Amino acid sequence: MPATTIDTFFACSLLVVLVVSAMAVMPKIMYPFMDGLAHKNDDERLQQFAQYILLNTGTPSDWGKNRTTLPSTFGLAADDALAYSLDVDKVSRLNSRNCYAIDYAELLDALKVSNIALKISIQPVFNTSITLLSSINNGNQTSYDFGISTTNSGLAVASDLSSYFVVGDCVRNTVISTGSNGQGTVSFTVQNSVNGSALLIVFAKAKANPRVVSFGVYSFGHNVSTPEPNQTFTALSPLNRVLNASLNSADTIVSNAYAFSFGYWANLTQLSNATQTIEYSFPNFLDQSATILALTGFNGTKSFAEWTAYPQVPLNIGVNFDSSSLKGNVASFTYIVTINAAMYELQMKCKEVG
Amino acid sequence: MRRNNRGQIRVMEAFLSAFLIFSALAISMALSPPAVEGNDRALAAQGMQALVQLDSDGKLGEMIHTENWTALTDALRLLLPVGAAYNLTVYDGNMQQITNSPISNCDLVGDVVSVEYLCAVQSVQFEVYTLRLQLAVVR
Numbered sequence: 330m331p332a333t334t335i336d337t338f339f340a341c342s343l344l345v346v347l348v349v350s351a352m353a354v355m356p357k358i359m360y361p362f363m364d365g366l367a368h369k370n371d372d373e374r375l376q377q378f379a380q381y382i383l384l385n386t387g388t389p390s391d392w393g394k395n396r397t398t399l400p401s402t403f404g405l406a407a408d409d410a411l412a413y414s415l416d417v418d419k420v421s422r423l424n425s426r427n428c429y430a431i432d433y434a435e436l437l438d439a440l441k442v443s444n445i446a447l448k449i450s451i452q453p454v455f456n457t458s459i460t461l462l463s464s465i466n467n468g469n470q471t472s473y474d475f476g477i478s479t480t481n482s483g484l485a486v487a488s489d490l491s492s493y494f495v496v497g498d499c500v501r502n503t504v505i506s507t508g509s510n511g512q513g514t515v516s517f518t519v520q521n522s523v524n525g526s527a528l529l530i531v532f533a534k535a536k537a538n539p540r541v542v543s544f545g546v547y548s549f550g551h552n553v554s555t556p557e558p559n560q561t562f563t564a565l566s567p568l569n570r571v572l573n574a575s576l577n578s579a580d581t582i583v584s585n586a587y588a589f590s591f592g593y594w595a596n597l598t599q600l601s602n603a604t605q606t607i608e609y610s611f612p613n614f615l616d617q618s619a620t621i622l623a624l625t626g627f628n629g630t631k632s633f634a635e636w637t638a639y640p641q642v643p644l645n646i647g648v649n650f651d652s653s654s655l656k657g658n659v660a661s662f663t664y665i666v667t668i669n670a671a672m673y674e675l676q677m678k679c680k681e682v683g
Numbered sequence: 684m685r686r687n688n689r690g691q692i693r694v695m696e697a698f699l700s701a702f703l704i705f706s707a708l709a710i711s712m713a714l715s716p717p718a719v720e721g722n723d724r725a726l727a728a729q730g731m732q733a734l735v736q737l738d739s740d741g742k743l744g745e746m747i748h749t750e751n752w753t754a755l756t757d758a759l760r761l762l763l764p765v766g767a768a769y770n771l772t773v774y775d776g777n778m779q780q781i782t783n784s785p786i787s788n789c790d791l792v793g794d795v796v797s798v799e800y801l802c803a804v805q806s807v808q809f810e811v812y813t814l815r816l817q818l819a820v821v822r
Binding site for chain 1: 691693694696697698700701704707708724725728729732733735736737739740742754757758760761762764765
């Protein structure tokens with residue numbers, strides 16, 4: 330066989346091997362690039378989707394106020410034409426503890442999307458934490474010292490604090506400021522002639538911006554044992570300035586009902602009292618603050634003090650993106666939104682599925 | 684001799700082809716997927732939204748008008764994410780910088796996104812300021 334034939338055969342074989350191996354390798358190398366191009370606009374599209382929810386009222390535009398109405402199109406914006414201003418009732422109806430809440434399936438139905446998984450979380454911009462520093466019983470009265478800490482992701486937030494001490498029909502209020510380290514101490518002295526489950530409700534307004542408001546509630550027993558967890562005896566659902574208190578047993582008796590904001594507090598007016606359900610109207614306080622609604626009463630011989638917030642935050646609605654099947658490629662958007670003139674942080678996570 | 688050369692040239696052709704194919708592969712590998720711009724876009728949106736919220740009750744214009752840069756720094760620090768570095772520059776209607784001290788929390792390093800916001804002040808004299816907010820993720 331001549332040498333040229335062997336060379337030509339060798340050259341042709343080399344070319345064939347090269348072409349075949351290139352065909353095998355090229356798709357694997359090119360896939361990330363092509364995939365990147367295919368999903369290039371996903372983030373922007375999901376961001377527009379998130380903004381649509383925050384900037385549109387939905388249909389009907391007052392779907393939040395009417396407890397039986399389900400939205401035909403979904404949107405959280407308030408009807409006041411301000412950007413990123415959310416309706417307090419629409420937000421409250423996202424909280425699963427509210428008996429008028431819409432569920433995730435109804436939310437997706439109203440959004441008219443089937444290929445996007447979604448999670449919405451709303452919470453105060455910064456955190457207010459309360460610790461009981463000391464309680465000293467002086468015979469006919471008890472003195473309490475509470476430490477208040479206001480932080481944003483671990484960083485101190487200097488703020489003004491308005492604190493309410495609630496036990497039975499006794500309400501005390503004090504206003505102080507934290508230092509630049511976000512720490513403050515609140516003291517109350519209460520007669521021992523009243524006893525029962527008690528609440529310390531603290532509203533905090535950031536000094537840097539009074540519209541940035543947070544709150545914290547500390548539950549404890551005043552001359553009684555530690556109370557049960559919140560909403561053990563009642564289920565509280567605020568909507569459209571009406572608080573629905575669903576009593577969990579026939580033995581539950583509500584003695585007092587209150588509404589608190591940073592600057593004001595009021596007793597609630599009872600609207601109706603059906604079997605194990607009481608409705609109260611509560612006022613629209615004019616200050617830039619959340620409203621805390623609190624009930625005190627008895628279940629048999631055991632006292633309780635239970636509460637909820639209006640808007641009913643913090644809340645989470647949607648899928649759990651930490652589960653293994655939904656991990657990865659989750660777009661996350663954080664917004665500062667206004668609800669009843671106070672600012673909150675809203676986080677929306679979205680992912681294309683299917 | 685000429686016959687022998689013909690075979691050698693074919694081998695050279697094959698090697699040249701191999702070189703071409705491997706070059707094509709190397710170039711295609713260098714074409715990495717498009718850079719993920721989602722985080723930058725989200726950060727820019729958060730910056731813009733913080734300015735919109737500060738301006739929604741006229742507070743932003745008031746702080747600029749009174750040159751209360753400390754309050755503006757504190758307000759931005761509260762509304763922007765903790766992991767974001769920012770630098771705000773304020774210009775007047777003639778695009779002259781009026782911030783005499785830096786409004787920032789730390790040096791901007793890495794990918795920097797910039798948003799511009801036009802702020803009108805509620806006062807007797809109509810004044811408009813241009814705000815340029817630069818943001819970067821602290822790494």
